[in-house]
Amino acid sequence: MTMLADRLKDRALLKTDSFIKGRWVAGAPWIKVVNPSDRSELARLTDVGAEGACQAIEAADIAFQHWKKTSVFERARIVRTWHDLIVEHADDLGALITAEMGKPLPEAKGEVIYGASFVDWSAEEAKRMYGETIQTPFPGSRGWTLHQPIGVVACITPWNFPSAMITRKCAPALAAGCTVVVKPAPETPLSALALAELARRAGFPDGVFNVVVGEAAPIGEAFTRSDTVRMVGFTGSTPVGKLLMKQAAGTVKRVALELGGNAPFVIMDDADIDKAADGVIASKFRASGQTCVSANRIIAHEPIADQLIEALKAHIDEIKVGPGFDDGVTVGPLIHDEAVARVEGLVKNARERGAVIHAGGAPLVDQLGGSFYAPTLVEGGQDFELDLANNEIFGPVASVYRVGNEDEMIRLANATPYGLAAYVYTRDVGRVHRITEALDFGMIGVNAPMVGSSATPFGGVKQSGIGREGGKWGVEEFTELKFVLLSGIDQ
Numbered sequence: 340m341t342m343l344a345d346r347l348k349d350r351a352l353l354k355t356d357s358f359i360k361g362r363w364v365a366g367a368p369w370i371k372v373v374n375p376s377d378r379s380e381l382a383r384l385t386d387v388g389a390e391g392a393c394q395a396i397e398a399a400d401i402a403f404q405h406w407k408k409t410s411v412f413e414r415a416r417i418v419r420t421w422h423d424l425i426v427e428h429a430d431d432l433g434a435l436i437t438a439e440m441g442k443p444l445p446e447a448k449g450e451v452i453y454g455a456s457f458v459d460w461s462a463e464e465a466k467r468m469y470g471e472t473i474q475t476p477f478p479g480s481r482g483w484t485l486h487q488p489i490g491v492v493a494c495i496t497p498w499n500f501p502s503a504m505i506t507r508k509c510a511p512a513l514a515a516g517c518t519v520v521v522k523p524a525p526e527t528p529l530s531a532l533a534l535a536e537l538a539r540r541a542g543f544p545d546g547v548f549n550v551v552v553g554e555a556a557p558i559g560e561a562f563t564r565s566d567t568v569r570m571v572g573f574t575g576s577t578p579v580g581k582l583l584m585k586q587a588a589g590t591v592k593r594v595a596l597e598l599g600g601n602a603p604f605v606i607m608d609d610a611d612i613d614k615a616a617d618g619v620i621a622s623k624f625r626a627s628g629q630t631c632v633s634a635n636r637i638i639a640h641e642p643i644a645d646q647l648i649e650a651l652k653a654h655i656d657e658i659k660v661g662p663g664f665d666d667g668v669t670v671g672p673l674i675h676d677e678a679v680a681r682v683e684g685l686v687k688n689a690r691e692r693g694a695v696i697h698a699g700g701a702p703l704v705d706q707l708g709g710s711f712y713a714p715t716l717v718e719g720g721q722d723f724e725l726d727l728a729n730n731e732i733f734g735p736v737a738s739v740y741r742v743g744n745e746d747e748m749i750r751l752a753n754a755t756p757y758g759l760a761a762y763v764y765t766r767d768v769g770r771v772h773r774i775t776e777a778l779d780f781g782m783i784g785v786n787a788p789m790v791g792s793s794a795t796p797f798g799g800v801k802q803s804g805i806g807r808e809g810g811k812w813g814v815e816e817f818t819e820l821k822f823v824l825l826s827g828i829d830q
């Protein structure tokens with residue numbers, strides 16, 4: 340256990356107030372942050388409400404006036420320093436994630452390093468936001484484009500990646516010359532506040548990076564109603580994304596939405612089944628299945644379905660469930676007891692409809708004393724009407740279906756309003772092209788169970804969202820494209 344994890348016990352280090360204009364600001368007494376592994380209290384939050392959100396927006400607006408004019412090389416230097424500090428404190432930041440969210444410590448540190456990679460990438464990429472010179476139809480004229488920072492950006496983030504969902508938005512925004520106000524999830528604010536402290540140490544001027552903690556709806560309304568906020572970057576559920584999009588229409592601000600998913604994991608009869616099973620386990624049980632890109636429907640080609648189920652069962656039998664600080668644990672708790680009850684309901688529906696439960700299938704709340712659910716394997720046969728198939732499971736439940744032919748596998752994979760990530764396992768190059776082109780998803784892993792990196796575009800189609808994070812696209816999102824026409828150059 341790291342030093343910070345030890346100190347968490349006496350709450351010596353936890354900042355629980357909001358961070359506005361470079362200062363820690365207390366609000367009204369609010370809720371507790373609880374460790375989902377044992378329900379122990381980690382911290383008590385205060386709520387700065389809509390008033391605090393408005394103060395942060397104003398601070399961000401004032402800061403924007405000079406931050407946008409700061410040379411991109413200087414901005415990149417500060418962003419890069421933030422990256423270095425995050426990496427330097429990866430052990431402590433990882434421990435914070437494990438304490439407030441529950442994921443196993445090695446996985447939590449992995450999230451910190453993954454999140455930091457976006458900070459590193461953004462610092463470099465912002466320097467390459469090139470405009471273009473354009474031929475025009477008008478004699479004696481020249482045209483060119485500029486990428487300029489969009490302005491104040493409000494970022495609203497979820498609890499499942501308390502650190503990386505913040506850096507993935509804020510780093511490109513800050514590097515591009517925007518200023519930000521972040522509202523983290525109330526379950527996991529400590530990672531956000533630790534990132535704010537490191538941003539302060541990195542040298543961001545006051546008001547460039549702000550974090551407001553408090554009840555969601557009033558803060559969300561303050562963000563979306565404000566004319567000063569020019570963009571809302573949201574990661575979370577599709578219903579809340581739709582609400583924010585509606586609210587943002589009033590001031591016609593840009594929205595970037597990273598929403599829910601219902602990922603199909605399609606395994607063809609020519610696939611390497613051992614590798615496919617490894618891939619399902621990696622995709623399904625990371626963060627106890629609480630990721631937007633988690634394998635939600637494992638669509639197995641009929642001829643290999645039995646072999647796949649046997650391989651998955653063997654893997655699942657070996658998973659060690661427990662508190663994320665314990666050695667060897669690979670599956671931690673769910674975020675809270677309501678999440679356990681939700682997963683229980685999905686499995687109950689499967690059981691009632693005749694699905695076969697090959698492993699797990701029950702909460703471990705009494706046995707382990709926290710919000711735990713057993714790693715579970717459900718065979719749904721051909722029943723794509725199961726609640727498990729039509730909802731984001733967000734829990735450690737793998738549900739496998741059997742389908743006889745490629746066309747039907749593609750049709751069923753696409754039969755969802757979501758379109759975030761999909762996975763295909765096959766060794767047939769023709770199938771790779773046919774299937775990846777036919778799937779209506781923003782990201783597709785072929786023989787690969789994870790698709791995200793700082794260099795590549797992350798995002799969904801259909802009701803999984805709008806916009807892309809990562810790569811050059813991630814920085815571009817936070818800029819406006821301006822066109823300039825100059826005439827009379829031949830006079």
Ligand code: NAP
Binds near residue numbers: 496497525556579631
């Ligand atoms: P959520 O309920 O939508 O909450 C996300 C954030 O939005 C939280 O900070 C929440 O605060 C806030 N929020 C809720 N109502 C709001 C409102 N009226 N105005 C402003 N903010 C509001 O989602 P979640 O349960 O935390 O996260 C799980 C979801 O996120 C899943 O659907 C998952 O797929 C999705 N996700 C998507 C991606 C991606 O990249 N596409 C990545 C990670 C997660 P409160 O909790 O206080 O309500």
